[in-house]
Amino acid sequence: MADTPLLEGLHVVDLASFIAGPAAAAILGDFGADVVKVEPPRVGDTYRSLSRMPPNPRVEGVNYPWQLDNRNKRSIALNLKSPGARPVVERLATWADVLVINFPPRVRAKLGLEYDDLAPLNARLVYADVTGFGEEGPEANLPGFDVTAFWARSGLMDVTRQREAPPAMNAFGSGDHPTAITLFAGIMTALYRRERTGQGARVTASLIAEGAWAASMWLQAVLVGGKAPRPADRSDPPNALANAYRTADDRWLLLAFANEDKQVPLFLRAIGHPEAAQNPRYADSPSRRANAAEIAGLLDKTFAARPLAEWREVLDSAGLTYGVVQTLEEFAHDPQLVANRILVPIDDGNAEPYLTVDSPVRLDQEQKVRPRPAPDLGEHTESVLRDLGYDDAGIADLRQAEAIE
DSSP: OOSSOTTTTOEEEEOOOSSHHHHHHHHHHHTTOEEEEEEOTTTOOGGGGGGGSTTSOOOTTOOHHHHHHHTTEEEEEOOTTSGGGHHHHHHHHHHOSEEEEOOOHHHHHHHTOSHHHHGGGOTTOEEEEEESSOSSSTTTTSOOOIIIIIIIHHSHHHHTSBTTSOOOOOOTTTTHHHHHHHHHHHHHHHHHHHHHHSOOEEEEEEHHHHHHHHTHHHHHHHHTTOOOOOOBOTTSOSOTTSSEEEOTTSOEEEEOOSOHHHHHHHHHHHTTOGGGGGOTTTSSHHHHHHTHHHHHHHHHHHHTTSOHHHHHHHHHHTTOOEEEOOOHHHHHTOHHHHHTTSEEEEOOSSSSOEEEEOOSOOOTTSOOOOOOOOOOTTTTHHHHHHHTTOOHHHHHHHHHTTSOO
């Protein structure tokens, strides 16, 4: 395993907010890149206030969303609307290997932050742009959040609910973080291209494209003339062996039998009804589909008779595929997360380091950097400016022009 982080020496400028862009930049930082977070003075990135927005949990003294997606970064407070900030922007673009941005096209153009504005300053620049609804079309300038552009727009919010239930809010960031992985993959592809050609590139990703990719199996079916599945009714499911059931202690488990010919006899023996395998109503997949509501009703009664712990023992002993619907509290203490280094310690100066969620990209032969605390607003303004070549007089001039505080 290499002692030097893979991306050490790579310069990244993070001009993005809410959530995919900063998360992609954080992954670059996980592998050792020097990431400079650009924020407006006084108020900072509005992402800093996300933990105070319901239904997000409140944790006293810990700004957990900010820490999650802005660890290992340096913060410079820069007023992009000030004409005096333009030389700093140009120096940042010249210094950077990667620039991450998520302003809508109209805002980018107004601030002079389009790819065509910055690429002439640095032929090797990888310009990574993430939007809600893509670069083209009538909605290109609309703000997009994962709940609107990923979950609601893609149809995922519709098909993941029960038939008579209203759509439910997704966990914040659950569309943004997959989009961040896509953006990271695009950035690394562009860096590989740069190694081969010497030239930078523009990388794009969007929440709506990520939603299409996430829904792509059923979306592809619709594109070739199929009828999209409607929201499920678990009492009358398309497949009673790919369905959720409540146990006696009010827990839910999900059956997921991919090889029914092998697994159904094992399952029927495990639950004490081997004779059902001979019943012509349940004997093969077509008959089980035709009688799915009846089977679901029988399994409802079966699973309701015993608690989850007993059912786990029964299903595990039979080698059957199932899942337990865990709470987030349970998942936070899931031993698989620690065993696979999905949760890693972050040292924020307190006596006891706490755990944070690692980014899911890893190479066995490369060491990630240990997560460091996310920066305070403008914590590194002067040090970044000095890296860009500013001296005391130049920094004073920037303050006079109200480009920085």
